[in-house]
Amino acid sequence: MDRRDRPALRDPRWARGAIFVGGIGFLVLFVVLPLATVAVEAFAKGFELYLHALNDPDTISAIQMTLTVAAIAVPLNCIFGVAAAWAFGKFEFRGKTILLSLIDLPFSVSPVIAGMVFLLVFGLQGWFGGWLREHHIKIVFALPGLVLATIFVTLPFVARELIPLMQEQGTEEEEAARMLGAGGFRIFWSITLPNIKWALLYGVLLCNARAMGEFGAVSVVSGHIRGLTNTLPLQVDILYNEYNMVAAFATASLLAGLALITLAAKSFLEWRYADQLALTRR
Amino acid sequence: MTAMTATAVKATPDAAQPPFRRWSVLPGFGPALGFTLAYLSLIVLIPLAALFLKAAQMDWASIWGVLANPRVFAAFRLTFLASAIAAAINCIFGLVIAWLLVRYRFWGRRIVDALVDLPFALPTAVAGVSLSALMAKNGWVGSFFAPLGIDIAYAPPGIVVALIFVGLPFVVRTVQPVLQDFEPELEEAAATLGADRWVTFIRITLPALAPAMLTGFALAFARAIGEYGSVIFIAGNRPGLTEIVPLLIVIKLEEFDYRGAAVIAVASLLISFALLIMINILQRRLGRHHDRG
Numbered sequence: 001m002d003r004r005d006r007p008a009l010r011d012p013r014w015a016r017g018a019i020f021v022g023g024i025g026f027l028v029l030f031v032v033l034p035l036a037t038v039a040v041e042a043f044a045k046g047f048e049l050y051l052h053a054l055n056d057p058d059t060i061s062a063i064q065m066t067l068t069v070a071a072i073a074v075p076l077n078c079i080f081g082v083a084a085a086w087a088f089g090k091f092e093f094r095g096k097t098i099l100l101s102l103i104d105l106p107f108s109v110s111p112v113i114a115g116m117v118f119l120l121v122f123g124l125q126g127w128f129g130g131w132l133r134e135h136h137i138k139i140v141f142a143l144p145g146l147v148l149a150t151i152f153v154t155l156p157f158v159a160r161e162l163i164p165l166m167q168e169q170g171t172e173e174e175e176a177a178r179m180l181g182a183g184g185f186r187i188f189w190s191i192t193l194p195n196i197k198w199a200l201l202y203g204v205l206l207c208n209a210r211a212m213g214e215f216g217a218v219s220v221v222s223g224h225i226r227g228l229t230n231t232l233p234l235q236v237d238i239l240y241n242e243y244n245m246v247a248a249f250a251t252a253s254l255l256a257g258l259a260l261i262t263l264a265a266k267s268f269l270e271w272r273y274a275d276q277l278a279l280t281r282r
Numbered sequence: 283m284t285a286m287t288a289t290a291v292k293a294t295p296d297a298a299q300p301p302f303r304r305w306s307v308l309p310g311f312g313p314a315l316g317f318t319l320a321y322l323s324l325i326v327l328i329p330l331a332a333l334f335l336k337a338a339q340m341d342w343a344s345i346w347g348v349l350a351n352p353r354v355f356a357a358f359r360l361t362f363l364a365s366a367i368a369a370a371i372n373c374i375f376g377l378v379i380a381w382l383l384v385r386y387r388f389w390g391r392r393i394v395d396a397l398v399d400l401p402f403a404l405p406t407a408v409a410g411v412s413l414s415a416l417m418a419k420n421g422w423v424g425s426f427f428a429p430l431g432i433d434i435a436y437a438p439p440g441i442v443v444a445l446i447f448v449g450l451p452f453v454v455r456t457v458q459p460v461l462q463d464f465e466p467e468l469e470e471a472a473a474t475l476g477a478d479r480w481v482t483f484i485r486i487t488l489p490a491l492a493p494a495m496l497t498g499f500a501l502a503f504a505r506a507i508g509e510y511g512s513v514i515f516i517a518g519n520r521p522g523l524t525e526i527v528p529l530l531i532v533i534k535l536e537e538f539d540y541r542g543a544a545v546i547a548v549a550s551l552l553i554s555f556a557l558l559i560m561i562n563i564l565q566r567r568l569g570r571h572h573d574r575g
Contacts (some may be wrong), residue, residue: 003425006470006472008466008469008472008474009384009385009466009469009470011479014477016386017383019381019384019386022375022378022387023350023375023378023379023381023394024382024394025339025383026375026378026379027379027394027397027398029395029396029423030401030446030447031400031401031441031447031450032357032397033416033422033423034404034409034412034413034447035400036402036417037413037415037416037421037422038408038411038412040474041412041415046481060438073338079317080317080318080322083314083317084314085319086310086311087311087314087315087318088318090308090426091301091303091306091308091311091315091431092303092304092306093303093304093311093315093555094303098396099318099319101320102322102326102327105326105330106326108508108554108555109508109551109554110332110505110507110508110509110510110550110554111406111508111511111528112508112528112547113333113508113528113531113547113551114552115328115395116333116531116535116543116544116547117330117332118329119535119540120329120332120333120336120540120544121329121332123540125540126332136480142382148325152325152329154448155325155326162295171306171308174308175307178308179307184308184309184310187308188310205402206402209402209403209455210435212405213404213405213406213407214405215298215405215406215407215510215511216406216510216511216528218458220532220535233405233406233407233408233511235544236405236407236411237407240411240515244468247417248411249411249412249415252408252411252412255404255405255407255408256404256408259400259403259404259405262401263396263397263400266396266399266403267392267395267396271392
C-alpha cells in the first residue's frame, strides 16, 4: 500500500526530517562507522602490509581452526534442526511448548557461561576431569572443547527457522506421499526437503556466521594456545592486545567480510524466496 | 525472537485430552524427538546442570561471601545499569528506525534494512576492536568528545556504546512487523476526528507499538547482561570501575576459582531467566490481544 495516497498518515515535514536524520545518523554512528574503521585500520599501512599481516602462520592456523570448528558444529546443528523441526513441526504432543522454549535457551545464556559449563564438566576439576586425564583425552583447551562451546551457542539457529515453517506448511503433502506408499526417507527427500530448502539455507547462514565469529564461549575453553587452539576472533584479541593494529584489523576484516556476505545472502533470500521462509521473515 | 512463541500456539491439545501425542500416519516421530532431546540434553541441559550443582555445593554463607564482595557488587551494578541505559536508547532509536523503514520510501531502504542486522552477523570481537578505535581519544568519534573532557572508550560510556551496538536490531525487529500490520484506518479515523499527527501518535500509534517496544527492550537488555566480546575491548576493565559481570566470571575461571565463578554465573543467569519469563508472559498477552483484534 502506498502511504503517499493516505494524507492522514503523512508526518509533518519537520518530523520526517528528524526521523530520517535520527534513524540514519544512529545507524551510521553505530554500524557504518565501525565497519569503515575496520577497513581503514586494516589498510592503514597499505595493501602490501595488509597481505603480509594475513600471511602470518598463527593467523593462517587460526583460519584453519575457525573453518574446522564451523565444519563440525554447523552440520551437527543442521541435523539437530531438521530432526527437531520434524518432531515439533509435524506432530502434536504434550509438553511441546516447554521443549520449544528449551531449544531457545542458549540465546539467553551468556557466551562466557556457555564456555564455562564445559570447563565444569570436562576440565581438570570437573566431573570427568580425572578420567579424561588418565586416558589422555583432551577436551577443554583443545578442538573438542571449541566445537562443544560453538555448538552450544549456535544450537537454536537452524531449528528456529525450520520449526515455524514446517508447522505452517502442515502435514498434508507428507500424508499424501505416505498414502501412496512412500517410506520415511523418501517422504523427507522428495516432499519435505524441497519445501524447506531455502529456510534451511537461511538457518545455516546465520548459524555459520555465529559459529565462525563466536568469541566469549570459545575464549573460555580455548586456553589461547597460539597456532593450536586459536580461532580467528581469538587471534584478533591477541593481536590487538599486542598493539599490532594492522594485523588485528586485517584479521578482523576477514570476519567483517564474512558478516557482509552473510547479510547480503540473507537479504537476497528474504527478497527472492520470501514465500518459502517462515512467516516472521517476510 | 518472537518465532518460538508464535509456533507454540498450535501446541494446545483439543478439548478431549489426547494421550501423549495425537495419532499421525507420518513415520519418524520417535527417532526425531529422541535425537532432539538427547542432543539438547548433552549439549545444553546437562552442562548447565553441572553449573547449578557446582554453585549448590556451597553453603549460603560462602555464596553470600562471594556476592557481597564490593568488586562483585560494583560489576553487577555496572552491568545492569549500562544494559538498561543501552536498551532504553535502543528502544527510542529502534522505534525511529522501524518507522523509517515501514512508513517512508527512499532510495537505499533495502540496504538500510539489511544493515540493521549487522550486529547479529558481525563477530563481537570485531565490533569491540572497531568501536574502541572509533571512540578512543584519537578516534573519529572520540576526538569530538575529548576536548569536552568526556571519555567514551575505556570508561563507562564506552560500555554503553558497545551494548547499544549488540542490542540495536532487537527493538527494530520487534516493532517493524507490528507497525507493518498496524491498520492505517485507526490513524485516519483519529485524523478525521480532529487529532493532529502528534496527538494521533501519542494516543493511537504508540500504545499499539508499546508492547513490541517493551519486548524488544527486554530482549536487548537480556542480551546486554551476558555480552562479553564487544565490551571487554572498549571497557578498560578496571576492577570496581569498568569491570562487567561476564569478565569477572572469566577472571575467576583464570584464577581456577570455579566455585566463585559458578556462583556469579548462576546469579546472573537467574536474573536473565526471570527477565525471559517476563518476556514470555508479555508475548503471550500480546498474542491474546492479537487474536481478539
